[in-house]
Amino acid sequence: MYAERASRLTGAVMWTSTPAGPGPGRVLPDGCMDLLWHEGRLLVAGPDTRAYLTDGSPGRWAGVRFSPGTAPALLGVPAHELRDRRVGLSDLWPAAEARRLTARVNAAPDPVSGLEEAALTRAAEAGPPDPLLSRIVAALDAGRPVAATADELGIGSRLLHRRSLAAFGYGPKTLARVLRLRRALALARGGTSLAETAARAGYADQAHMTRDVRELTGMSPARLLG
Known part of the structure; x- marks a missing residue:
């Protein structure tokens, strides 16, 4: 429980x-x-x-x-x-x-x-958390590309990668995949169809979502949700 x-x-x-x-x-x-x-x-x-x-x-x-x-x-x-x-x-x-x-x-x-x-x-x-970290999460969770996120934050791709390793444990591309997985699961668990979930979460299509979810979780979306 x-x-x-x-x-x-x-x-x-x-x-x-x-x-x-x-x-x-x-x-x-x-x-x-x-x-x-x-x-x-x-x-x-x-x-x-x-x-x-x-x-x-x-x-x-x-x-x-x-x-x-x-x-x-x-x-x-x-x-x-x-x-x-x-x-x-x-x-x-x-x-x-x-x-x-x-x-x-x-x-x-x-x-x-x-x-x-x-x-x-x-x-x-x-003390207060570094505000840059929440800005990184917000940008990537909104589906912004990594390069665009680095430019918008004014820190460059290399510094973004170093900061991400220390704060999140992996680079921004992996963080973006994990955040996209969270968005997809929230949508699907809320009753959104898998095809619509893939589109709204930021995947190229449902097949792309299935491959990515399987790589991250070891299960297909349908089995995971079932």
């Missing part, structure tokens, strides 16, 4: 998940990074370039999903170092600091509230 709500941290989402039964699960690429709690342990989920298959570990999971590009400044690690990975917080932070945060989350009334308070504290310490 999965549930989520908006966080008090702008742009973030709080969520919980309890596997319904044994077997792996599938986490789709979304351009985000998460701070996870599982059985008293904290982990960091890096940005995915393809569907991540979980190991089906039993027990409750909780997490805070940070908006694209914001987690590296809060967690102190470039996103590309965690691409397609799940890593214990103790492997990223000094041991004493990781233990303190883990104890703080475990002492909260529930892990969701503990994670949220931890995220809010880290955000206050880090």
Whole structure:
């Protein structure tokens, strides 16, 4: 069972998940990074370039999903170092600091509230997010070409690529594909036909969408939605 709500941290989402039964699960690429709690342990989920298959570990999971590009400044690690990975917080932070945060989350009334308070504290310490990152996401999510996005932001293609690696975990072309996948799934889940979804999400045609969705998720759109 999965549930989520908006966080008090702008742009973030709080969520919980309890596997319904044994077997792996599938986490789709979304351009985000998460701070996870599982059985008293904290982990960091890096940005995915393809569907991540979980190991089906039993027990409750909780997490805070940070908006694209914001987690590296809060967690102190470039996103590309965690691409397609799940890593214990103790492997990223000094041991004493990781233990303190883990104890703080475990002492909260529930892990969701503990994670949220931890995220809010880290955000206050880090200061406001870089506005350039949200502009990159907005431009690419609107379907703007990468070169045009770089020109409009006045940073050049090479700098855009470097900033994207550090903030999102991959280059702007991959980020644009992941954001397009999110748009397509939102449309299709809202009842839009696959042909119309392909056109509105920015694919050349439905066949193009099917190929791209399969590469990113390991499943066809019809199977994924079914």
